[in-house]
Amino acid sequence: MAEKLAINGGEKMIPDGFIKNWPPIDKIDEDFVLASLHQVNHAFGPNCVEFEKEFAQWNGNKFAITTNSGTAALHMAVAACDCGAGDEVIVPAYSWSSSATCVLHHNCIPVFVDIDFDTMNIDTKKIEAAITEKTKAIIVVHLHGLPVNMDEIYSIAKKYNLKVIEDCCQAHGAEFKGKKVGLFGDCAAFSFNQNKCLCSGEGGMFVTDNEDIYRKALMLWSFGETRTPVEKRDYHAYALGWMYRNNDLTAAFGRAQLRKLNSYLEIQKENARALTQELAGTKGVILPSEPENHQHNWYNYTIRLIPEEFGWKGNPAVFRNAVMKAIQAEGARISVWQSFILPRMTVFQAKNAYGKGCPWSCQYSREVSYNPEEFPVAQRHTDTHFGMTEPLRAPNGKDVAIMVGKAIKKVLNNIDALDIEKLGQG
Numbered sequence: 357m358a359e360k361l362a363i364n365g366g367e368k369m370i371p372d373g374f375i376k377n378w379p380p381i382d383k384i385d386e387d388f389v390l391a392s393l394h395q396v397n398h399a400f401g402p403n404c405v406e407f408e409k410e411f412a413q414w415n416g417n418k419f420a421i422t423t424n425s426g427t428a429a430l431h432m433a434v435a436a437c438d439c440g441a442g443d444e445v446i447v448p449a450y451s452w453s454s455s456a457t458c459v460l461h462h463n464c465i466p467v468f469v470d471i472d473f474d475t476m477n478i479d480t481k482k483i484e485a486a487i488t489e490k491t492k493a494i495i496v497v498h499l500h501g502l503p504v505n506m507d508e509i510y511s512i513a514k515k516y517n518l519k520v521i522e523d524c525c526q527a528h529g530a531e532f533k534g535k536k537v538g539l540f541g542d543c544a545a546f547s548f549n550q551n552k553c554l555c556s557g558e559g560g561m562f563v564t565d566n567e568d569i570y571r572k573a574l575m576l577w578s579f580g581e582t583r584t585p586v587e588k589r590d591y592h593a594y595a596l597g598w599m600y601r602n603n604d605l606t607a608a609f610g611r612a613q614l615r616k617l618n619s620y621l622e623i624q625k626e627n628a629r630a631l632t633q634e635l636a637g638t639k640g641v642i643l644p645s646e647p648e649n650h651q652h653n654w655y656n657y658t659i660r661l662i663p664e665e666f667g668w669k670g671n672p673a674v675f676r677n678a679v680m681k682a683i684q685a686e687g688a689r690i691s692v693w694q695s696f697i698l699p700r701m702t703v704f705q706a707k708n709a710y711g712k713g714c715p716w717s718c719q720y721s722r723e724v725s726y727n728p729e730e731f732p733v734a735q736r737h738t739d740t741h742f743g744m745t746e747p748l749r750a751p752n753g754k755d756v757a758i759m760v761g762k763a764i765k766k767v768l769n770n771i772d773a774l775d776i777e778k779l780g781q782g
């Protein structure tokens with residue numbers, strides 16, 4: 357017998373409060389944060405210094421700089437890789453906005469490359485066609501925590517003498533061929549924003565093994581100065597600098613969470629496995645893949661729908677929106693991660709970041725196309741996906757993952773009970 361969907365007045369599959377919030381807070385967090393509060397340096401203080409050391413050690417990098425966001429760390433990466441006015445940087449057509457706007461922050465031009473549908477990451481086979489004499493770097497985004505094939509990136513980077521910047525904002529602890537992300541590129545950026553696998557509220561980390569790149573990033577990070585706030589400063593701006601430093605309270609929170617990160621990542625992996633098992637063989641869905649040698653951290657478990665398998669021939673996003681609303685009504689905390697591919701975003705369509713068309717109108721820039729039609733794979737992904745973070749995170753266990761799977765199946769088994777046209781708008 358068909359079950360009545362919650363969106364049609366039936367009983368919710370997942371009761372309120374069953375899915376716990378992220379991140380779990382315990383005495384370790386309280387002790388670190390209170391100790392920071394009761395010491396004297398609340399700006400770039402002792403917890404910032406220790407956080408840099410501990411994160412560098414955790415990831416295996418030589419140098420780390422704590423920042424106030426992942427975006428700040430990405431901008432530092434673009435600058436430290438010597439990208440300047442009119443230089444082009446390759447970016448995937450589907451990511452968080454600042455994976456691409458960080459390029460604009462340094463007067464450079466993002467050039468988009470479509471994604472590979474299976475991995476949702478940049479399609480490495482399409483990168484070479486996007487390279488010009490102005491290309492300086494590739495920003496590799498390990499999207500949703502699935503590492504990009506870094507062997508393929510490296511053979512291209514070597515052939516064209518390009519720098520590689522890893523956007524690891526979602527990929528803490530993910531590995532390619534047994535090596536952690538953030539160790540492959542010339543430098544890398546992590547985010548510690550609320551929703552990330554390591555949460556300090558907001559915040560980020562720039563990492564590199566190259567001292568020259570480290571020094572350049574450091575200068576941009578703190579007012580263009582060459583000395584850090586714990587050294588004897590001369591307060592001289594040697595170059596154009598920003599203020600991307602972190603503060604002590606945030607770093608203290610980050611240090612506390614870092615102590616639990618490995619166990620969080622294990623839980624995420626187990627929960628993702630349980631959800632995959634629960635959904636295996638379900639009609640009309642594509643489950644996320646984890647190709648051999650690519651170890652996912654399961655930051656975001658992303659599912660794509662195949663509307664045609666349910667007889668839907670209209671706009672796939674309308675079908676997805678309707679299904680998603682029905683699953684949300686069952687109490688599963690799922691969402692659309694991005695509704696727009698990057699080239700479709702107004703900042704790129706308008707080509708006017710700094711006014712008067714800059715940086716695209718700069719004499720050093722070349723004409724680039726942001727025609728959304730050139731990125732059909734990213735568009736198909738955007739229109740058909742939904743994903744989740746919290747249900748698979750600690751302190752939630754496999755029981756939660758399985759319940760979410762059941763809620764998804766309940767809706768998919770009762771698609772005929774949904775008014776897709778009506779529900780799918782907006």
Ligand SMILES: Cc1ncc(COP(=O)(O)O)c(C=O)c1O
Pocket residue numbers: 424425426427428451452454455497499523525526546547548549559560
């Ligand atoms: C892939 C990716 N890159 C960059 C960022 C930016 O990180 P932050 O929000 O810390 O600036 C995010 C965060 O949402 C992200 O998901």
